[in-house]
Structures are given as C-alpha cells and as structure tokens.
Amino acid sequence: EAGVAQSPRYKIIEKRQSVAFWCNPISGHATLYWYQQILGQGPKLLIQFQNNGVVDDSQLPKDRFSAERLKGVDSTLKIQPAKLEDSAVYLCASSSNPGLDYGYTFGSGTRLTVV
Amino acid sequence: QKEVEQNSGPLSVPEGAIASLNCTYSDRVSQSFFWYRQYSGKSPELIMSIYSNGDKEDGRFTAQLNKASQYVSLLIRDSQPSDSATYLCAVKSGGSYIPTFGRGTSLIVHP
Numbered sequence: 001e002a003g004v005a006q007s008p009r010y011k012i013i014e015k016r017q018s019v020a021f022w023c024n025p026i027s028g029h030a031t032l033y034w035y036q037q038i039l040g041q042g043p044k045l046l047i048q049f050q051n052n053g054v055v056d057d058s059q060l061p062k063d064r065f066s067a068e069r070l071k072g073v074d075s076t077l078k079i080q081p082a083k084l085e086d087s088a089v090y091l092c093a094s095s096s097n098p099g100l101d102y103g104y105t106f107g108s109g110t111r112l113t114v115v
Numbered sequence: 116q117k118e119v120e121q122n123s124g125p126l127s128v129p130e131g132a133i134a135s136l137n138c139t140y141s142d143r144v145s146q147s148f149f150w151y152r153q154y155s156g157k158s159p160e161l162i163m164s165i166y167s168n169g170d171k172e173d174g175r176f177t178a179q180l181n182k183a184s185q186y187v188s189l190l191i192r193d194s195q196p197s198d199s200a201t202y203l204c205a206v207k208s209g210g211s212y213i214p215t216f217g218r219g220t221s222l223i224v225h226p
Contacts, residue, residue: 040123042203042216043159056213091158106158
C-alpha cells in the first residue's frame with residue numbers, strides 16, 4: 001500500500017511569513033496526526049483528526065497554527081505568521097483505528113527553516 | 116505531565132557488539148511501549164512494540180519491559196553500521212491513544 005505522502009519536503013521562509021504543509025494519509029485511514037519535531041527532540045503531537053473532526057489540539061499554538069482536514073482525507077497545516085522557533089520537521093502520520101494498540105506510520109516530513 | 120526519558124548519547128559500539136538502549140517513563144499506568152528508528156533526515160520507523168513484562172525478540176532486536184521499575188530497553192545484537200540512527204522510545208497510557216515520545220538516543224556503530 002502507498003505510504004503517507006507529504007509535501008513540500010523542504011521550505012525556507014522569513015519570519016512573519018506564512019506557510020502551508022500538505023498531507024495525504026494511507027488510503028482508508030480515518031485518523032490523521034500532525035507532529036512537530038524540533039532538532040534533537042522527539043516528535044510532539046500538534047493535532048489529531050478522526051475523519052474530518054478534531055480529537056485533540058491541546059498542544060497546537062492556535063494563535064498562529066491552524067489545520068484542517070476537509071472531506072476526511074487530505075489535511076493541511078498552516079503557520080501564520082511564522083517565528084524562528086517554528087523551525088522544525090513537521091511529520092504527518094495516519095492510522096486505521098486509534099484504538100488499536102499499534103504504532104503508526106509517519107510520512108517523510110516537511111523540514112521548515114524560518115530565517 | 117507524562118515524561119519519557121532517554122539518554123541523548125551518542126552511544127558508540129563496535130560492529131558485532133550488543134547495543135543497549137534505555138528508556139524510563141513517569142506514568143505508572145502506561146500500557147504500550149514502542150521503539151522507533153530514525154535515520155538522519157528521515158521519518159521515524161516503528162521497529163518494536165511491547166506490552167507485557169519480560170522480553171520480546173524480533174530478529175536481532177530484543178525489547179525488554181519492567182513495569183515495576185518503569186523501564187523499557189532495546190537490545191540490538193550483532194550491531195551493524197547500518198544500525199547507526201537515533202532510536203526513539205514512545206509510551207502510551209491506557210487512557211490515551213497518543214504516545215509520548217522521548218528525545219531519542221543516537222547510536223553509532225563503527226566498523
């Protein structure tokens with residue numbers, strides 16, 4: 001089966017600019033996650049979707065970050081305006097059922113550099 | 116706050132040796148434990164999961180869990196240079212679908 005697709009792979013922007021990342025999960029996977037991984041740290045959950053509804057966005061900085069998953073398939077994560085500390089890899093993951101006790105599959109990630 | 120602690124390393128071992136990676140966690144009700152491997156510039160890849168006390172073996176990898184000590188480890192036998200990567204420990208509590216990740220341990224296997 002095809003994996004989790006993400007684009008772009010790399011993005012360099014200036015602070016205060018806006019940026020958007022795209023994720024296409026594994027076909028049929030109802031649950032989608034966005035993680036932020038700062039260099040030298042483990043992934044930190046930003047938001048979890050179940051179909052097109054938000055399950056957990058408690059760690060999403062809502063003053064600048066937004067995410068949507070229209071139609072319960074693809075998802076977009078946006079940052080506006082970006083700050084230097086937003087430089088990180090943004091990982092998307094999906095799973096067929098969050099209640100199943102499995103690890104999940106990550107996409108290749110988008111590496112964001114804010115200068 | 117749930118915490119997962121790992122020594123950031125790097126842990127350096129010679130080729131053919133056993134690499135031992137350790138992880139401790141703070142939440143006593145944690146039920147599921149995962150090890151991910153992350154090559155530089157790549158996304159994390161699940162390599163092992165363990166749910167019960169004791170050892171679980173998969174090829175050259177062995178995961179060990181001790182819930183009383185809140186400790187989980189990963190042993191890599193016959194280490195190869197291709198095992199050089201960062202190993203992330205992730206822990207999930209029974210009441211949550213979301214695992215908490217440690218910061219990872221960098222492993223270097225030198226020829």
